[in-house]
Amino acid sequence: MQADVIRAPVEARCQEELQRLQAWDTYPKPAGWNLSPRAVEKFILGDADLNIKPKYIGDRDRIQVAIATLASDRALLLVGEPGTAKSWVSEHLSAAICNDSKLTIQGTAGTTEDQIKYSWNYALLMAEGPSDRSLVPSPILTAMREGRIARFEEITRCVAEVQDALISILSEKAIAIPELERIEYAKRGFNIIATANTRDRGVNEMSSALKRRFNFVELPVLSDLQQEMAVVRQRTQEMLAEHELQTDISNELVETLVTVFQELRQGQTLDGEQKVKTPSTVMSTAEAVSVLFGGCLLATHFGEGVVNGQHVMRLLVGAIAKEDKSDLEALTEYLETVAKKRDGRVWKELYETHRWLKSL
């Protein structure tokens, strides 16, 4: 399957790892779970002895809270800035717990209550009337029937009325189907993992009643420089390979770029000695990848094939000013008070282009 598709589901990509964990796992499993909570933790965080690659690099306690929540009957809401692996973790948790990460609802402004509960095959409905054949279950209803995990991505993008349809599902663990004169009750093992973006609240805030049905786990932005460098480099090279491009990326450039992102994001230099102004825009790892990849394209198509600080700076300006042009002040201030004093070719290249910023 993996050879034919662009992106196979996690349970297919990580099938061997899941099987190894199942063979190792002697701990008690909650009802409906394929693995015990400890085995799920190893799948997510990795285990060198069992040759399990880490899927998430970060705070172990947060992952433990997420897993412990799913083992209860309270739902899990993963929140965080864009680009902090919320969907990634949600996908991998589902795969580990119930071997199925595909029961997913994508929240948008156009999501309706039908997509949360059930809808109908209208041709069959008209031909046969309401029946099990004509009922089209939502991923949530399917998960309830089979005792699995359902995923609800970007829940806050849905309108409040649609979000609130979840309240009764999460309280009573049941969906009424009046057309078929029955109530469907969730099997043990059913739960919901939702994700929400803390930066862009979408159409509506969640109601207090709905919030109380969730335990919240915030996934923070990567703060370790080496880890983020590795992710940025790896992901950029994957994207270059997809586009069949070869561009030289120096380690110095990656380190400088990631340092800029971390320092602007955290509001202080990495040595902790100096505060810097943070722009209002998102400075996620995904943005860093985008900037570096864009710089590579500039270097390849309009340069000499070697990406440098000038290429990156042009993309950086766009990344920072995409929401508010006044964020450029933060970048200017950073370049004047921090970058200017640093040695290194790339730092010099970044600083020298800052005068060009003033003309914008």
Add this chain to the structure above:
Amino acid sequence: MERTVRDASLAQVALSTVRVRGVHVVPVRHHSPAIARATAALIRAVRPRLVLIEGPSDANHLIDALTAPDAVAPLALLAYRQPQARQASADLAPEVVFYPFCDYSPELVALRTARELGIEARFCDIPAAAVLEHREATDEAPSPTDESPAPSASAEPAPHAPEYRLSVYDRVAQRMGFDDSEEWWECLFETALRDPNELLLRTFEWGQLVISDFESSDYDALRNAYMWKRVEESGVPPEQIVLVVGAAHAAAFALPDFRAEHDPNHPLLQARPADFVLMPYSFPRLSEQLGYGAGNRAPQFYQDAWEFGSLEDATLATLTRLVNSMKLQGDVASHADAIEAFRLAKQLAALRGKPQPGYRETIDAAIAAFGRGQAERVEKPLKRLMIGERIGRAPQSEVQPPVQAEFYRLAHELRIPIKDDPTDLRLNLAEPHAVQQSIFLHRLAVAQIPFAELQSGEAATYGQMARLREKWRLQWTPLTDVALAEASVYGNTLREVATRKIEPRLAQRDTLVRVSAAALEAVLCELPELYGTALQALDEASIRDADFASLARAAYQIAGLIEYGAARAVQQEMFEPLLQRVYTRACLHLLSSSDCGEDEARAVGEGMQLLHELAHKLPYLETGLWMENLRETVLSERAQAYVVGMGLGLLGFMRARDEELWRCAKRMLSPATPPEQAAQFLEGLLHAQSGAAARSRPFVQTMHEFVMQLPDALFLQALPMLRRAFSKLSNHDIHYLTDNLLRIIDDDVAAQAEVEAEPLLSREELEHIWAQLAWMES
């Protein structure tokens, strides 16, 4: 929930628990509810004739007070000695060591149980005087947060080296896969071992593990030998003695080669005696989180565990109380959240292999259920609930609390009058003695002790500090003593109290003005331990501040701090980089701040003058950056007129003969410019460079042409603003202005005479107009 103290349920404790040479040894970890319960159970079961406890043997006279019915923990035995020094100094504080006790301290539980059963109880460790002597001999200056090296700390064998103390326990914990020793203890001991026998045995084994990892010092050997000597010399058969000591000491006693021999004439044991006071202590001070020793990160949480019987009950109590705390801070919370949080805490404990939820599970569950994933939402209320705010009550206090004693001693040594009539004291800070007086008085002021009030205005300006003189009004009242006694809860010394008062203000994300004020107080009180925090707070506050005027004032204050530094141990290189950053930020924000209303323009103008002075005065500031931004602002179309005038004046355009700047000036004084704006421009310019303006004939010419072209109605409208503008001129400036003006008028008259038979306005009339503008305000 019924609040009763639950002792161990076992009626009989097996007499095969830890015995060393026949003595019943209770190996303890200090401030552990489980160990405290086991201690009480063992004493009740054994019913010894004598209970010996690791504590200063020169404080035995205070045991009755410590266990009195009206004594409320937390309490502390404070041992102190007056220092021996030649010169009076604000920093010459008493040497002190604290021995804190709370309800679940095994030592206090042992004392109380012994009293209840009518059993004799004594402290058996080396005297506190020896501890103080040891500190002095090893030249270890206790930090403001350093507590007793003896029983108040965890049961480490070498407590004189705080950094070493941490590494031993944390190393052991990390070897077993835990993040730190607190979590390790809670997981393997506090929650896991219900049976008191097993708990004490495992604690003893832990003590053996610790001493195997650590090389005993002479000091430790002396303590161990001294304590066991008390056992041998008690005259009580070993099997009728219960010895309550730290686990590492217990393990040391059990070593095959252990000997209780020590030199009774050891220098430490011959130290001059210490004084004691039994005083209230507080949970915040007990908390490890506030930097105090004693290794108890959540005193109230463990108090709940002690009172309700288990950590699980403490978890439930904390999460239940959190509901009201969250509501009080305006958050939505209900008991349903508490129920869910408790369930999650139990799940987490199971996942982490703990039989009961504890400290970490409580916090993690609170964040997930109450905090919606955000730790900062629950951080403050949780901290209050888990650390607690309890303050103990001592039944009596025979000796003055240390801060009070320090006040009277220093006032005497520094020759500061203590009278109940107001008395003025003038200080010239060029004299070292006056500097010490100043530091002492500023610390009193920061500690909010009603005694001294600074009279020479707010000493938070560069001007004040540069003059290096202070005037204080002093007056003692009974409130002075009350405040001094209360202040002892915050610290042992005035320095500590001042630090604790200022530090939170630096930690708050407050305005730049307030943070600057707190930083200045830290300098005035000479608290170099806060300079790093002050730097960070100032840096962060200036980052959040996008207002040019505020940044300029802050830069000026920081420059003042550096100027004042010589008298207050402030090193220039510490604050210089911060000044450079604030200065750079101010320069970069000038343009955006210049687009403002008339009221704000005055503040911006004041900031421009301050920054201009700094830019030209301090060689390590980049003058070019300021001048570049100043020019850009002046030439910008959106800058307010007063700001433009001020900027042109500071740029010295009249002397520089800069064509572009001259055009700007003429544009501002052109007929197309609204008179109010032109007047504001003039005001700004004359404020910055009145002398140069008055001397510059071309500029006076331009001003004259502007005034003359105004229609009568607009002239009258602009008159108040013009008068305000010209009010800045000195007599000297007026002389030059008049001279130039008269020459211009003469030329005008002559030019008009060539064109017309009679001038439109006579010379007297022209003079009269100018007289209204300037001379009436002089």
